Amino acid sequence: MGAPILVLYAHPRPELSRVNQAMAEAVRDLPEVVVRDLYGLYPDYVIDVDAEQQAVRQADILVWHHPLQWYSGPPILKEWIDVVLARGWAYGHGGTALRGKLVLSAVSTGGKPEAYQREGFHGHTVPDFLRPYERTATLCGMKYLEPFVFYGSYAATETQVHEHAEAYRAHLQSLAKQRAAEHG
Amino acid sequence: MDGHNVLLSAFFFLAAAVAVVPFARRGGLGSVLGYLLAGVFIGPYALGLVTNAEDILHFSEFGVVMMLFLVGLELEPAKLWRLRVPILGMGGAQVVGTALVLALIAILLGQTWQTGIAIGMALSLSSTAIALQILNERHVLGTTAGQSAFSVLLFQDIAVIPILAILPLLATGLLDGSAVAAASDDGPAWLRALTVIGVVAGIVLAGRYALRPVFRFIAGSGIREIFTATALLLVVGTALLMQLIGLSPALGTFLAGVVLANSEYRLALESDIEPFKALLLGLFFISVGMSINFGVIGDHPVLIGGLVVGMIAVKLGVLLVLARAFGLPGEQNLLFSFVLAQGGEFAFVLFQFAAAEGALTSEVTEMLVVVVALSMATTPLLMILLDRVLRRMRSPANQREPDKIELEGHPVIVIGYGRFGQIVGRFLSANGVGMVILDNDPDHVEVLRQFGVRAFYGDATRLDLLERAGGETAKLFVVAIDDKEKTVATVQAIRERFPQAKVFARARNRDHVYDLWSAGAHFTHRETFDAALTMGREALVALGEHPFAARRRARMFSEHDEKMLADGYAVRDSDESLVKLSRQAREQLERLVAVDKGVTPAEKDHGWGD
Numbered sequence: 010m011g012a013p014i015l016v017l018y019a020h021p022r023p024e025l026s027r028v029n030q031a032m033a034e035a036v037r038d039l040p041e042v043v044v045r046d047l048y049g050l051y052p053d054y055v056i057d058v059d060a061e062q063q064a065v066r067q068a069d070i071l072v073w074h075h076p077l078q079w080y081s082g083p084p085i086l087k088e089w090i091d092v093v094l095a096r097g098w099a100y101g102h103g104g105t106a107l108r109g110k111l112v113l114s115a116v117s118t119g120g121k122p123e124a125y126q127r128e129g130f131h132g133h134t135v136p137d138f139l140r141p142y143e144r145t146a147t148l149c150g151m152k153y154l155e156p157f158v159f160y161g162s163y164a165a166t167e168t169q170v171h172e173h174a175e176a177y178r179a180h181l182q183s184l185a186k187q188r189a190a191e192h193g
Numbered sequence: 194m195d196g197h198n199v200l201l202s203a204f205f206f207l208a209a210a211v212a213v214v215p216f217a218r219r220g221g222l223g224s225v226l227g228y229l230l231a232g233v234f235i236g237p238y239a240l241g242l243v244t245n246a247e248d249i250l251h252f253s254e255f256g257v258v259m260m261l262f263l264v265g266l267e268l269e270p271a272k273l274w275r276l277r278v279p280i281l282g283m284g285g286a287q288v289v290g291t292a293l294v295l296a297l298i299a300i301l302l303g304q305t306w307q308t309g310i311a312i313g314m315a316l317s318l319s320s321t322a323i324a325l326q327i328l329n330e331r332h333v334l335g336t337t338a339g340q341s342a343f344s345v346l347l348f349q350d351i352a353v354i355p356i357l358a359i360l361p362l363l364a365t366g367l368l369d370g371s372a373v374a375a376a377s378d379d380g381p382a383w384l385r386a387l388t389v390i391g392v393v394a395g396i397v398l399a400g401r402y403a404l405r406p407v408f409r410f411i412a413g414s415g416i417r418e419i420f421t422a423t424a425l426l427l428v429v430g431t432a433l434l435m436q437l438i439g440l441s442p443a444l445g446t447f448l449a450g451v452v453l454a455n456s457e458y459r460l461a462l463e464s465d466i467e468p469f470k471a472l473l474l475g476l477f478f479i480s481v482g483m484s485i486n487f488g489v490i491g492d493h494p495v496l497i498g499g500l501v502v503g504m505i506a507v508k509l510g511v512l513l514v515l516a517r518a519f520g521l522p523g524e525q526n527l528l529f530s531f532v533l534a535q536g537g538e539f540a541f542v543l544f545q546f547a548a549a550e551g552a553l554t555s556e557v558t559e560m561l562v563v564v565v566a567l568s569m570a571t572t573p574l575l576m577i578l579l580d581r582v583l584r585r586m587r588s589p590a591n592q593r594e595p596d597k598i599e600l601e602g603h604p605v606i607v608i609g610y611g612r613f614g615q616i617v618g619r620f621l622s623a624n625g626v627g628m629v630i631l632d633n634d635p636d637h638v639e640v641l642r643q644f645g646v647r648a649f650y651g652d653a654t655r656l657d658l659l660e661r662a663g664g665e666t667a668k669l670f671v672v673a674i675d676d677k678e679k680t681v682a683t684v685q686a687i688r689e690r691f692p693q694a695k696v697f698a699r700a701r702n703r704d705h706v707y708d709l710w711s712a713g714a715h716f717t718h719r720e721t722f723d724a725a726l727t728m729g730r731e732a733l734v735a736l737g738e739h740p741f742a743a744r745r746r747a748r749m750f751s752e753h754d755e756k757m758l759a760d761g762y763a764v765r766d767s768d769e770s771l772v773k774l775s776r777q778a779r780e781q782l783e784r785l786v787a788v789d790k791g792v793t794p795a796e797k798d799h800g801w802g803d
Contacts, residue, residue: 020803021741022741022742022791023739023741024738024739024742024790024791025791026803027803028803029803048739048740048741049739049740049741050740052740052741052743052744053744076803077803078803117803118803119803162803
């Protein structure tokens with residue numbers, strides 16, 4: 010078995026990114042983590058399903074790591090879900106490959122946390138907006154964890170970004186440890 | 194005939210054909226009737242411009258031989274094998290049945306039984322030239338009726354051999370020593386049979402193993418007319434050989450055609466022989482028209498008319514019964530029967546032979562020649578009549594299902610199967626698109642064939658070849674030949690000749706793109722553009738650019754370049770404008786890339802800064 014954590018990193022403009030790119034860099038060297046840059050691997054949107062399923066099979070924890078844009082993830086993540094989580098493999102008759110695994114959404118928003126309240130500007134919380142991802146995970150028999158969110162990337166300082174990236178690293182490490190303990 | 198006379202005769206023939214045939218065709222009479230009429234006009238009973246109809250008839254009969262060669266080329270051995278039942282069954286029944294009925298009638302009309310049988314056999318044959326020409330002209334050779342008619346004609350060609358053997362036996366001095374001796378003076382029967390088998394086997398083996406290397410060598414020399422000469426040599430040689438052993442030359446060349454049907458030279462051979470065939474056949478029809486003896490008709494108008502109608506009625510009746518018996522569907526049996534109801538050109542030969550052998554009197558022979566010639570002229574008329582009747586029957590409730598067209602028609606023709614054409618072709622064929630592949634390098638075609646690619650040799654700048662390849666029904670041409678000028682000329686020619694098809698052409702560079710656009714190409718692409726851009730894109734990635742960014746930039750570059758190419762078309766003749774345009778375009782692209790990189794703020798921010 011390979012590294013327990015598979016980070017599926019989806020950012021269409023990583024060279025312009027501040028928060029997400031820093032996060033990805035912060036976890037890349039962890040022995041427990043494999044980062045797959047989906048836009049880097051599949052710039053033409055044609056996903057190698059076998060390779061992706063192989064990577065998923067070897068991991069115990071999946072991380073959907075992306076900025077929130079128009080209340081959702083970037084298109085390649087949707088494509089990844091569409092083609093990799095195939096019937097008979099991820100769900101449906103004989104679709105047990107994902108059962109028991111954990112899923113974490115690691116996302117960032119441009120707006121501040123107060124905008125993501127029921128009574129705030131957007132009218133819903135981030136977990137509300139991530140409901141489709143949660144259902145997707147649940148349908149495949151996976152446990153959907155509390156999302157790991159960074160709010161207000163527009164106004165974030167260098168220090169805040171750095172601290173969040175370190176926190177991301179620590180979070181993944183602790184998830185891996187916890188999981189190892191559970192499995193004994 | 195001295196040289197002057199030959200030219201003068203040729204002039205009259207051509208003039209008559211040019212003057213009459215197009216009108217006949219336009220007027221819905223078909224080309225065959227047009228040629229026959231032209232023959233009547235210049236013949237001895239109208240203007241009397243040309244008199245030696247008989248010589249010309251013999252010479253132009255070679256058109257039928259060529260026609261059979263071409264038919265053979267279209268018929269692969271496997272297809273021929275599938276036709277064995279109609280050939281032997283329908284063909285055999287037609288010849289025997291028709292001959293017996295006609296013989297009976299002749300005897301009832303007061304002929305001796307020997308003469309009756311001779312007449313029956315000679316008249317049982319149909320005209321390959323007329324029937325095939327009409328079927329071809331109507332594009333129905335591939336239908337059930339067309340295939341059945343062809344099968345019967347093929348059997349008749351074979352039947353000529355035994356008929357020639359029987360005729361001397363029917364001579365009035367029946368079975369006296371001299372007739373038997375004449376029939377067997379070619380040596381013992383087993384030796385003849387052995388010779389025939391040997392020659393046929395020789396043709397098959399030569400076609401299989403010797404001819405292809407020869408054609409390859411000739412084609413490799415690149416001298417087009419020598420290829421044509423080789424093709425003609427093959428047909429003439431085969432015909433001579435068959436004559437030598439007493440078989441029908443048409444049958445021999447047909448066989449040679451079948452053997453070559455699978456070869457890569459099929460299309461080239463077809464388009465080389467086709468014009469000769471067409472001219473000779475036209476000449477043949479003209480000479481049939483000329484040989485209609487209006488003097489005899491004038492002497493016995495009622496008798497001749499009755500004989501023509503009677504013969505056609507009998508032949509038609511037998512054919513209709515056969516069509517029913519062999520289960521031809523619906524209107525197919527009418528087409529089949531009408532197209533074969535005339536007397537054949539071989540009857541002329543048989544009559545002469547029979548007269549010489551004493552099986553027929555010269556008076557009967559003369560009359561029968563007129564009857565056969567007239568019956569040939571009636572076929573185009575009968576076909577027009579059939580069309581009328583069918584149209585009335587069909588409308589409106591009596592609609593039938595369309596004829597099953599068995600001839601292959603591929604939607605795509607790929608011209609040039611080198612590095613470029615091959616990729617297009619392989620991609621299309623991986624997607625189940627049928628295509629005809631042409632290449633003008635015989636060695637290359639040979640290699641392709643070894644890899645199982647059904648490529649044909651041929652210079653695709655020749656329109657006749659493209660026609661043979663199915664240009665008239667093709668949806669799309671891919672022109673992927675090396676030579677720039679040839680590409681442009683080919684595109685232009687295809688657009689003019691086959692306006693229904695789209696033309697996709699490989700371009701070398703920008704100027705070539707412009708030339709191809711001017712020539713009417715629907716789509717053209719610079720051959721190295723995508724490969725070079727892909728390499729550029731990968732180079733960017735190797736230098737550390739993110740793959741998705743590299744993809745976007747490549748896309749940007751390509752769109753921009755295509756746009757500049759299109760803009761430049763209007764000013765293509767001015768170097769100055771082109772240079773200016775290209776400088777503007779470069780600056781514009783630099784600006785776009787700067788925005789994409791985030792160096793310059795975008796006017797419309799997509800907001801991917803998280």
